[in-house]
Amino acid sequence: MDGLHHRLLSPWPTHLLSFLVGLGLLALAQGQDAAPKPADARAAYAAVVQPLVKRYCLDCHSTKAKKGSLDLERFGALEQVRKDIKPWQQTIEMLEAGEMPPKGKPQPTADERKQLIAWIRSFLDAEARARAGDPGYVPLRRLSNAEYDATIRDLTGVDLRPTREFPADGAAGEGFTNAAEALTDISPALLTKYLNAAKDIAEHAVLLPDGFRFSPGKTRRDWTDEATARLRKFYAEYTTDGRLSFQPYLLATVRHREALTTGKITLNEAAAKEKLNPKYLGVLWQTLTDKSPSQPLDSIRARWREASEKDVVALTAEIAARQKKAWKFVPIGSYRYGATVRQVANDPPALAAPSGEAYEELLRGQAAFRKCFPWYICFPNVVPTDEVVSLKMFHREDEPLTRLFLDEAQQRRLDRLWDEHRFISQQPLAENAYLPQFIGYVTQDQPKELLAYFEGQRGAFQKRADVFEKDVAAALPKQQAALLDFASRAYRRPLHDKEKTELLGLYRTLSQASGGASAPRVSHDEALRGVLARVLVSPAFLFRIEQAPPGKAAGSINDWELATRLSYFLWSSAPDEELRQLAAAGQLRDSKMLAEQVRRMLKDDRVRSLAIEFGTQWLHVRGFDELKEKSEKLFPTFDAKLRQAIYEESILFFQDLFQGDRSVLQILDADHTFLNETLAKHYGIPGVTGPQWRRVEGVRKHGRGGILGLASVQAKQAGASRTSPVLRGNWVVETLLGEKLPRPPANVPQLPEVEGTDKLTMRQQVEKHASVQECAVCHQRIDPFGFALERYDAIGRRREKDLGGLAIDARAKLKDGTEFEGIDGLRTYLVTKKQDVIVKLFCRKLLGYALGRSVTLSDQSLIDEMVVELNQNHGRVSAAILTIVRSPQFRMIRGRDFAE
Numbered sequence: 074m075d076g077l078h079h080r081l082l083s084p085w086p087t088h089l090l091s092f093l094v095g096l097g098l099l100a101l102a103q104g105q106d107a108a109p110k111p112a113d114a115r116a117a118y119a120a121v122v123q124p125l126v127k128r129y130c131l132d133c134h135s136t137k138a139k140k141g142s143l144d145l146e147r148f149g150a151l152e153q154v155r156k157d158i159k160p161w162q163q164t165i166e167m168l169e170a171g172e173m174p175p176k177g178k179p180q181p182t183a184d185e186r187k188q189l190i191a192w193i194r195s196f197l198d199a200e201a202r203a204r205a206g207d208p209g210y211v212p213l214r215r216l217s218n219a220e221y222d223a224t225i226r227d228l229t230g231v232d233l234r235p236t237r238e239f240p241a242d243g244a245a246g247e248g249f250t251n252a253a254e255a256l257t258d259i260s261p262a263l264l265t266k267y268l269n270a271a272k273d274i275a276e277h278a279v280l281l282p283d284g285f286r287f288s289p290g291k292t293r294r295d296w297t298d299e300a301t302a303r304l305r306k307f308y309a310e311y312t313t314d315g316r317l318s319f320q321p322y323l324l325a326t327v328r329h330r331e332a333l334t335t336g337k338i339t340l341n342e343a344a345a346k347e348k349l350n351p352k353y354l355g356v357l358w359q360t361l362t363d364k365s366p367s368q369p370l371d372s373i374r375a376r377w378r379e380a381s382e383k384d385v386v387a388l389t390a391e392i393a394a395r396q397k398k399a400w401k402f403v404p405i406g407s408y409r410y411g412a413t414v415r416q417v418a419n420d421p422p423a424l425a426a427p428s429g430e431a432y433e434e435l436l437r438g439q440a441a442f443r444k445c446f447p448w449y450i451c452f453p454n455v456v457p458t459d460e461v462v463s464l465k466m467f468h469r470e471d472e473p474l475t476r477l478f479l480d481e482a483q484q485r486r487l488d489r490l491w492d493e494h495r496f497i498s499q500q501p502l503a504e505n506a507y508l509p510q511f512i513g514y515v516t517q518d519q520p521k522e523l524l525a526y527f528e529g530q531r532g533a534f535q536k537r538a539d540v541f542e543k544d545v546a547a548a549l550p551k552q553q554a555a556l557l558d559f560a561s562r563a564y565r566r567p568l569h570d571k572e573k574t575e576l577l578g579l580y581r582t583l584s585q586a587s588g589g590a591s592a593p594r595v596s597h598d599e600a601l602r603g604v605l606a607r608v609l610v611s612p613a614f615l616f617r618i619e620q621a622p623p624g625k626a627a628g629s630i631n632d633w634e635l636a637t638r639l640s641y642f643l644w645s646s647a648p649d650e651e652l653r654q655l656a657a658a659g660q661l662r663d664s665k666m667l668a669e670q671v672r673r674m675l676k677d678d679r680v681r682s683l684a685i686e687f688g689t690q691w692l693h694v695r696g697f698d699e700l701k702e703k704s705e706k707l708f709p710t711f712d713a714k715l716r717q718a719i720y721e722e723s724i725l726f727f728q729d730l731f732q733g734d735r736s737v738l739q740i741l742d743a744d745h746t747f748l749n750e751t752l753a754k755h756y757g758i759p760g761v762t763g764p765q766w767r768r769v770e771g772v773r774k775h776g777r778g779g780i781l782g783l784a785s786v787q788a789k790q791a792g793a794s795r796t797s798p799v800l801r802g803n804w805v806v807e808t809l810l811g812e813k814l815p816r817p818p819a820n821v822p823q824l825p826e827v828e829g830t831d832k833l834t835m836r837q838q839v840e841k842h843a844s845v846q847e848c849a850v851c852h853q854r855i856d857p858f859g860f861a862l863e864r865y866d867a868i869g870r871r872r873e874k875d876l877g878g879l880a881i882d883a884r885a886k887l888k889d890g891t892e893f894e895g896i897d898g899l900r901t902y903l904v905t906k907k908q909d910v911i912v913k914l915f916c917r918k919l920l921g922y923a924l925g926r927s928v929t930l931s932d933q934s935l936i937d938e939m940v941v942e943l944n945q946n947h948g949r950v951s952a953a954i955l956t957i958v959r960s961p962q963f964r965m966i967r968g969r970d971f972a973e
Contacts, residue, residue, distance in 0.1 A: 114196055115151045123148075125189050129174050129181050158200060158930060165193045166813055197930060204931035206961040208627050211926050214253035215615050217242050219686050223646035225274060225609075227679075228563055229287035233277065235270040239263065247921025247928060249690050251645070254926065259615070271609035275602035282496050282548045284555030285601070293497070300494040301455050301467070307487060308453040308471070311350070311478055315449045320389040322357050325349055327380055333358065353477045360445040368438040369395055370445075392446060399439060400448045405470075406463030407515075409526065414470050415459075416449050447473040455494075464511045466500050496548070501541035505534040549597065553577060556604055564613040565647050566633040567657070572613075580604045617641070624968045627961070632656035634966075639667075639958060642923045643674045645682035662964070668955055675951060680731045681724065687922045688727030689720075692808065694785040697723065703868060704794045707876065710755070711788075711868045718752040719869065723785045725766060736948030737915055742904050743779045745770045755784065755870065773897070776864070776871045781896055784869025791867040795828045795876070798839050798859025805858035805899075810907060811914040814851050829877015836860055836882055857885035861899040913940055916953055923957045935960050 126145050133140040136147055143163070148154050154161060167173035168190050174180055181189065216224060218236035226232045240263055246252025259267070276291045288296050312318065325347040332338040340358060344351035360370065361377050373392060380388055401419040405412045421439055451471035457463050469491055475484055495501070512527045560576060561568050568576075583600035595603065608614060617637060622628030630638070636648040636656040648656065652670065655661040661670070674680065689695040697720040703711045725747035730739065748769045753761035758775050761767070772778050780786060790800040806812045824838050825831070833841070839856055864883045866872050874880055883895040893902050903911060916939040921928045928936070938960075939953045946952035957963055 114192075114199065117192055118151045118154065118196075121188060122192050125181060125185055129179055129185075132178065133174075154196070155200065158197065161193055161197065162930075165190060165197070168193075198933075201930040201933040204929075205934040206627075206965075207929070207931035208962050208965045208967050209924065209926055209929055209931065210967065211253045211924065212257045214256035214617055214925065215259060216617065217251045217256055217645075219682065220251065220641060220645045223644065223679075223682055224563075227644075227646045227649070228559070229274065229277065231277060231287045231289050233274060233287075233289075235274060236266075239266045239270075244690070246924075246926050247918050249686065249922045249925075251641070251686060251922065251925050252927070267610055267615065268606075271606040272602075274609055275605040278602055278605055279497060280548070280552060280598055280601065281493050282544065283551045284558075285552060293499070297494070297498040300490070300497045304455050304490050304494060305453055307490060308451050308474070311474060312450055312453060315451050315453045317447055317450050317473070317477075319353075319357065319392070319446065320385065321347065322349055322354050323377075323389055323392075324382060324385045325354060326358055326361060327377070327382055327385055334362075350478050352480065356445060356477055360441075367441045368435065370438065370442055395442065396446050396448050399443050399446070404457075404459045405452075405468050406457035406460035406465050407511075408464055408530065409523065412465055412468070414472075415452065415468075416447065416470065418443060445477075447477075450474040450477060462511065462514060464504060464507065466504060467494065467498060495541075496544070499541070501534075501537040505538040508534050545597075552601060553580065556580070556601060556608075559605070560608045560611075562647065562653070563608050564611070565617075565637045566613075576604055576607070579607055619966055621966050621969045623970070625970045625972070626968050627965045627971070628968060629662070629964060630966050632659055632661045635661050635667075635964060638963060639670065639674070642958070643671070643683055643954075644677070644679040645686050646679060664959060667958060671955055671958055672951065675731050675734065675954070678732075681728050683731055684724050684727035687919065688730070689723050689785075691918050691922075692723065692780060692783070692786055693804070694720070694723055694783070694789050696720075697785045697789060700789065702793050703788070707794055708868050714751055715755060715868075718749060718755070719784045719788065721749075721766065722747050722752055723783050726780070726783070729768065730950055734949045734951045737912055737943055737950055737953065738904065738908065738948050739779065740915065741779045741781065741900055741911065744773045746772050746777050746782065752784075755868075757871065776896055779900065781862070781900055784865075787862065787865040787869035788867060792826065794826050794867065796835050796863060796865070796867050797824075798835060798856055798863060799824075799852070800859070801862045802855030802857065802859030805903075806855050809903065809911055809914070811910065811917070812854070814854065827877075828875040829879055832877070832879070834863075834875055834877070834879045834882065836863055853888050857887050858899065861885040861893065861895055864895055909940075912943060912948075916940055916943070919953060920957055920962075923954075924962055932962060935962060 126148075130145050132138065134143045134145040136144050143160055145160065145164070148157075148160075164173065168186060218239050218241070221239075222232075222234050222236050225235060240260070242250040243255045244250050244252065245255035274287075277287045277289070278285050279288050279296045288299055290296060290299065308315070325343055326333070328347075329338055329343045333340065333343060338346075340355045341351045343349075344354045347354075361374055363370070363374075373388070373395075376384075376388055376391070398421075399419055401417050402415050403410045403417055405415045418440070421435055449470070450473040452468055455467055455469075457465050457468045471487065475487065479487065508527070508531065512524065515523060515527060557568060557573055557576065560572070564572075580600050580603075583595050583603045584597055586594045612618065619630055619634045633656045636652040639661075640646055640648040640652060651673070652661065655666060655670070660666050685695065689697070698713070698717045700716060705711075726743075729735065729747070730737075735743075745768055747766050748756070748758060748761050749764050749766050750762050751764070753759075753769075756772075756775055756777060758769065758772065758777070761769065772782070776782060786804065787801070790804045791797050792800075803814065806814065824835075828835055830838065839852070839859075861883055863881050864871055864873070866876070872881065884892070885894065885898065886892045891902065891906070893899060913936060916936045917928050917932075920932060920936060920939065924932075935956070939956045942952040942956045943949070
């Protein structure tokens with residue numbers, strides 16, 4: 074069967090019908106006149122079901138034979154059936170598929186098979202109703218690799234992705250890697266990975282005056298470079314080279330002079346209209362309109378009052394010429410000029426007596442001019458490079474910027490950036506340590522006066538170093554508080570007092586070590602990182618721990634646990650600050666508040682994780698960018714760049730589904746997709762240029778739209794050198810329709826690996842293969858769906874001929890006689906004939922993903938409710954999600970003593 078893998082049976086029927094017990098009994102009576110008419114399911118089981126099971130099933134499925142690990146003999150009474158329903162869910166699927174009893178064994182009559190199926194259906198339906206709302210069994214589970222990465226990303230603010238070296242997670246539950254069944258154990262190998270990852274993550278911690286942050290780098294040089302880059306980025310918002318660019322402001326004052334003078338417009342409005350800084354525009358306006366006598370400002374004011382917009386360039390040149398004379402510049406890299414500022418006032422020549430009033434007035438005028446028109450508003454490079462050997466590591470000079478441009482919040486932000494930079498770079502310590510070496514260098518061929526100057530600076534440098542050491546010590550309590558806050562966020566709940574004591578005690582133990590072989594002394598930084606690593610290997614971080622209530626009855630989870638369930642459902646990550654605040658206030662369990670949070674979270678970009686972990690896993694294309702099993706000779710364009718683009722389209726399609734609150738039906742019938750130039754070229758869609766991604770409408774005419782048009786699906790369900798109608802058809806049947814196929818017979822002959830072999834298309838090869846009786850059972854169910862997608866090659870490109878040059882036939886005829894052609898015909902069939910099935914399956918998969926477990930009988934009524942809510946809300950996906958998060962399954966937990 075074209076290499077199809079051995080299939081696992083579903084835990085319960087995918088198309089379970091709602092039969093009442095009485096209707097099931099009626100079917101039994103009508104199907105066998107001689108059969109007794111039992112009054113209840115217990116009697117029916119004993120009178121009808123057990124005899125049929127004994128007659129047709131126990132040869133293979135007795136306690137002794139137990140073929141396929143299935144023992145039906147142990148169900149001596151209905152009570153035993155109720156205690157273990159799962160085998161009966163498997164049995165009805167096998168009965169409906171005609172797989173049980175196997176060929177060669179005695180077969181029940183059509184009426185007997187109908188009776189048995191009807192009883193099982195009615196029994197399972199009654200059990201589903203009786204168990205409705207059961208939270209289900211969810212064992213203690215660790216974070217999946219995807220959840221671990223996302224949690225670390227949101228805790229640290231850095232996308233470190235430490236699980237690159239972890240063992241891969243297996244899928245369980247409804248086929249997702251977040252299922253608890255697959256996440257219950259930590260192997261020794263994984264524990265070692267956790268320990269190493271925790272230490273590595275802690276090495277990215279950067280200590281700050283009031284706490285710490287995390288960096289992509291792990292060295293002080295890296296952290297200092299980042300802090301410098303932050304300062305440069307701040308300055309770049311106001312200047313490119315540090316100079317004052319006043320011409321746009323001058324132009325704005327001329328352009329709006331009359332309106333500003335008459336009060337028709339405010340300075341803030343003018344600044345907004347011209348996209349200028351309102352503070353400096355106000356300073357300039359005040360300077361130009363001031364009536365106080367002042368030179369050279371009076372000359373500038375006179376020209377400004379008469380200037381039109383075309384005169385602004387000349388006026389700018391005049392001011393710039395005066396600027397050049399008003400300032401002088403000194404080197405700052407060696408501290409030899411005090412190095413407080415490089416931009417120094419250049420007083421005018423004494424045209425009058427230096428002590429006279431006229432000269433004083435001239436000085437005041439020059440100061441007023443310099444106050445409004447500094448040459449530089451800041452030193453944007455931060456690092457001095459103006460001397461051959463620099464003693465000064467970093468230089469701050471931004472008083473004009475602060476005075477002329479920044480509001481209070483911006484000033485605080487800039488001060489904080491410099492405080493962090495000083496703390497990270499440890500500039501006072503580094504410069505003090507380097508000073509003796511610098512003095513030794515400058516003694517060479519230099520005047521004694523210069524040597525004496527720097528020798529005299531030793532005290533000042535040591536004093537700065539001492540002050541810094543005190544600042545470091547003063548930061549410790551804040552860093553410890555930040556450490557406890559980090560632990561609380563990592564544990565996804567408030568810390569217990571004992572936990573706080575233990576963490577701080579560990580810090581003291583590490584930092585106060587004796588320095589011997591058994592307890593080597595570590596620095597403050599290392600001790601703090603040691604505690605961070607301890608937090609990241611704590612069970613409270615690695616596991617999603619919930620407290621079950623005593624007794625058998627289910628109980629509500631608390632707000633913190635609800636916040637965790639919600640955030641890992643929608644974001645695959647820990648709760649953010651808003652969720653934590655609501656949990657702390659006990660407000661999250663309010664239904665209205667919960668709905669508001671769901672809608673907020675769906676709009677957040679972190680919902681991308683839901684698109685990947687739910688959407689692409691459901692389609693079986695997760696990690697498509699790593700799919701390299703294609704013939705390089707036949708498909709040379711299928712490189713890493715194209716694979717990434719194909720995968721990104723799938724992610725963005727689902728991300729848009731959730732963020733845009735689209736209809737679930739758009740999964741099939743969307744007429745849009747997401748493209749960049751690389752993918753558009755692959756698809757042959759014109760008009761898309763550049764690497765940026767965009768939503769493109771009207772793509773059905775290009776054979777795209779919905780999940781059927783995704784190259785990720787088409788390429789994944791294909792071979793390395795050819796297409797595979799079998800794989801594609803199987804994908805439609807299992808992934809979209811939720812049906813399970815019989816196991817393939819042994820020794821299935823393989824199809825050719827090259828298209829055009831024996832001058833036959835892949836369709837013809839499959840049809841020839843499917844003519845074998847043992848293979849026909851599967852192929853008649855799946856092949857027509859695969860044939861409809863044959864106009865796509867093995868990497869998802871549209872085509873009219875295969876690689877052998879043979880024409881493609883995309884017509885399909887189902888077993889029931891339904892006919893359609895190509896992707897459009899298949900899409901129409903699924904939307905019109907199978908819409909209910911697909912929507913219900915989507916709900917089931919989404920529920921299983923949200924709960925992190927297999928869907929059970931007790932969830933059937935919730936799935937039905939999700940479908941109803943979708944129908945009543947135009948199919949919007951939020952309706953299904955809200956139904957899940959409001960359900961008992963999502964908001965409750967089984968009691969400790971619960972027994973199946």
